[in-house]
Amino acid sequence: KYYLYNFPQQSAVPLSVELIARLLKAFPGVLKGVKDSSGNFENGRAYVENFAKDGFEVYAGDDTLLRPLLQLGSAGCITAAANVNSPIAARVYANWNNDAGASAHETLSATRKAIVSAPAPIPALKALMARHTGDAAWNNMRPPHLQLTGEQQARLFSVFDACGVQLA
Numbered sequence: 001k002y003y004l005y006n007f008p009q010q011s012a013v014p015l016s017v018e019l020i021a022r023l024l025k026a027f028p029g030v031l032k033g034v035k036d037s038s039g040n041f042e043n044g045r046a047y048v049e050n051f052a053k054d055g056f057e058v059y060a061g062d063d064t065l066l067r068p069l070l071q072l073g074s075a076g077c078i079t080a081a082a083n084v085n086s087p088i089a090a091r092v093y094a095n096w097n098n099d100a101g102a103s104a105h106e107t108l109s110a111t112r113k114a115i116v117s118a119p120a121p122i123p124a125l126k127a128l129m130a131r132h133t134g135d136a137a138w139n140n141m142r143p144p145h146l147q148l149t150g151e152q153q154a155r156l157f158s159v160f161d162a163c164g165v166q167l168a
Helices: 017-026 041-054 063-070 083-094 097-118 122-135 148-160
Strands: 002-006 030-038 059-060
Touching: 017 030, 017 041, 030 041, 041 059, 041 063, 059 063, 063 083, 063 097, 083 097, 083 122, 097 122, 097 148, 122 148
Parallel strands: 002 030, 030 059
Antiparallel strands: none
């Protein structure tokens, strides 16, 4: 089984509902789902509404969309931020239909916003892990990523710490 990945900023061919429908018809039983990194709720909603009822899995690529899409029938999320906020995402997933899920989703969204407030999410995640573990090797980057400056790290840490999240 294969998963599609919709990342319109880097994709020459956006994965429209029509395209996915054509692929599912042309290759029955081959495609299992899609990760939608468009960051657009309407796009994720269209995928869920058109395909989830038939077992096609729709995953949000943006933590802020996890609960709203779960409420429509999505399968979950696949995000870079899950490297530091997966316990919170798990609480949202387990409680998508109650107040505990709503509260966890607020925290999850805040962590996502903190991470993407940095110039790039991968260096931000690595900086958070370096601080958390005390291991500066986390700050080693491979191109095209660049290590955050001291000022960028301070700003990231301030915004992330305001979320009240302790890394595991």
